[in-house]
Each structure stands twice: as C-alpha cells, then as structure tokens.
Amino acid sequence: MANIGSYFSIAAIFIFALFTTSPSLCLAVRKFPSSETDTKFIKTWCDATTYPDLCFVTFSSYAAEIQDSPKTLTTKSLFVALNSTRLASKNLTDISKTQGLKPIETEALQDCVEEIGDSIDELKRSIVEMDETAGKSFAFRMSDIQTWVSAALTDEDTCMDGFSETATDGDVKANMRTLIEKVAHLTSISLAFVNHYAGANK
Numbered sequence: 001m002a003n004i005g006s007y008f009s010i011a012a013i014f015i016f017a018l019f020t021t022s023p024s025l026c027l028a029v030r031k032f033p034s035s036e037t038d039t040k041f042i043k044t045w046c047d048a049t050t051y052p053d054l055c056f057v058t059f060s061s062y063a064a065e066i067q068d069s070p071k072t073l074t075t076k077s078l079f080v081a082l083n084s085t086r087l088a089s090k091n092l093t094d095i096s097k098t099q100g101l102k103p104i105e106t107e108a109l110q111d112c113v114e115e116i117g118d119s120i121d122e123l124k125r126s127i128v129e130m131d132e133t134a135g136k137s138f139a140f141r142m143s144d145i146q147t148w149v150s151a152a153l154t155d156e157d158t159c160m161d162g163f164s165e166t167a168t169d170g171d172v173k174a175n176m177r178t179l180i181e182k183v184a185h186l187t188s189i190s191l192a193f194v195n196h197y198a199g200a201n202k
Helices: 002-020 023-029 036-046 052-066 070-096 103-131 138-165 170-200
Strands: none
Touching: 036 052, 036 070, 036 170, 052 070, 052 170, 070 103, 070 138, 070 170, 103 138, 103 170, 138 170
C-alpha cells in the first residue's frame, strides 16, 4: 500500500507541475485584448519562431501592453521564460523529495534543478541588461543578452538530456521531459525575439 501511495503522490505532483507550467492552460483564463493591430504585430513576430502557436497563445494575452513595441515584447518574453523556469525549478525540487523515486531518478532530478538554477540566473541577468541604457553600446548589450539566453536554453536542454541518458522509469522520464520542454520552448521563443530585436536595431 505504501508504494501505491507513493505512486499517486508522484503522479499528483506531475499533474500539478504540468498544469502550472503550461501557458496554454494557465493563460486560457485571461481575457484576450480585441486590438487586431496589436495581435497582428505579435503574430508576425511569433511566426518567425520555432513554436508559433505556443508563442501566440502566450503573448497575445499581453497585446494591449505590448502594442507594437519590439522591446516590450522581447522584455515580456524574458519575464515569461523566467517565471516559467522558476516554477519548474520549484516543481522539480518538490518531485525530487518525493518518496518512491529510485536513487538514479533522484540524482537526475537534482542535477536538473542545478541546471535550471543556472538558467534562472542567466534569464535574470538578461532582464536587467534589457533595462540598461548607459555604459555599453546597444550592440554589446544585446550580444551579452543573446549569450545568456542561449546559455539558459542549453541548460534546459542539458536537463532533458540527463533523463534520456539515465535508466529512469519510463513515466518519470516522459513526464519530466514534458515539463522541461514547455520551459525550453518558451526560452527558445525568447531567444528568437532577442535575436530579432538585436538584428532589427543594428
């Protein structure tokens, strides 16, 4: 009976984690703005990303705030990626402490938490740099941001690879990859925006 209880405990955490890190679920309750011009601008930028559908459903809810500002959209994407990464880190930490995991699964989760922690730091540095106006040139500033966001995405990919390379339970592996993929996709979108913004203002 203890094993069954542990199984349901892990399953419950996975379901909560997937719900809270899914923009399509979390943002579905938001009231989308009616401005066609604003959402068209966002769709144009989203269409240039690897995940246009996820991008549009995530950022169209901020259309009234973003309007047609590339900087605002880019900065917002960094905040969204950061918040999702923070939440994933918390969920991963909670899951790693759950009873019923194999030692190798716990180790893989702890390694993943460390990688995601690095990703959080890199996204935070990027947001701070986006607001800087003095000192460095625009090109130098954007180069730093591109490096940091790219590193954040690499950290998230490394986390996913860790589960592919270990002998973790099939369900654990699949659920963890799904959880981290959602975060990685948002970071990928943010990196695409950063690259677009940097290139358009050379």
